[in-house]
Amino acid sequence: MSAPIRVLVCDDQALIRTGFATIIDAQPDLAVVGECGDGRAAVDLAARLNPDVVVMDVRMPVLDGIEATRLLAGAGVAHPVKVLVVTTFNLDEYVYEALRAGASGFLLKDAPAAQLLHGIRTVASGAALLAPEVTRKLVGRYAARIRPAEGAATDTALTPRELEVLRLIATGLSNGEIAATLVISQETVKTYVSRLLAKLGLRDRVQAVVHAYRSGLVT
Known part of the structure; x- marks a missing residue:
């Protein structure tokens, strides 16, 4: 155990x-x-x-x-x-x-x-x-006041697919919903999420949503 x-x-x-x-x-x-x-x-x-x-x-x-x-x-x-x-x-x-x-x-x-x-x-x-819809509503309201993490990489570090996954995270989709949208497995989605968090220097999905709003990937 x-x-x-x-x-x-x-x-x-x-x-x-x-x-x-x-x-x-x-x-x-x-x-x-x-x-x-x-x-x-x-x-x-x-x-x-x-x-x-x-x-x-x-x-x-x-x-x-x-x-x-x-x-x-x-x-x-x-x-x-x-x-x-x-x-x-x-x-x-x-x-x-x-x-x-x-x-x-x-x-x-x-x-x-x-x-x-x-x-x-x-x-x-x-x-x-936080539930996806709560995160989306809250971060959407306050995104302009949230400073990017110091030393965070830019979105140019992400592949097109990773950017796509980031946008879907920011719209409040779960891994299962992202998998269905992109027609890939949930394990593959988890891999993309882990990679993009690491590349951008982000701790979790909440910070990923904040980053997506701050970067203008979603509005």
Whole structure:
């Protein structure tokens, strides 16, 4: 068996932290390696505990979740940690700020436990958690305000097929839908996605959507 996904839970409400930790630790493929109540503690603990995923609240004392996410997963971080932002605030601006800071996903605290677990596994795998239609709407609205990652390659580095896959990702299609559109296998799509992310210096599909909008590949 592979090692369990290591999770750090950060929330300023002890009851919520305990609830999340209990749900997560009950899964054989997940393990809570630490808990904390503010963003600064999350950054410090992540450096010591090396979690695969940090479940991060937004509004917290000392250092809020957005700034903590930027320190853990933002552009220029040598060893970025995947962050799943979980909050009670369903505001576009929070989602945008979380993604801009480097978060790989966004959930509301009233989501079912199964969604939290799915979110952790999804983010740990390197995929983005936001539903395609949410990603498309959100990034489309804020794309002009999102700066390209420093050192990211230009789209001239991509082959015509990789550019085609990038455009389809940005329109919100899943790998299966891209495969059907291009009449290729899902494994081939996965290969194209991995290649284009590597060439452009992008972390995941959310950043790929942002890049596509910023580059004018989609409008």
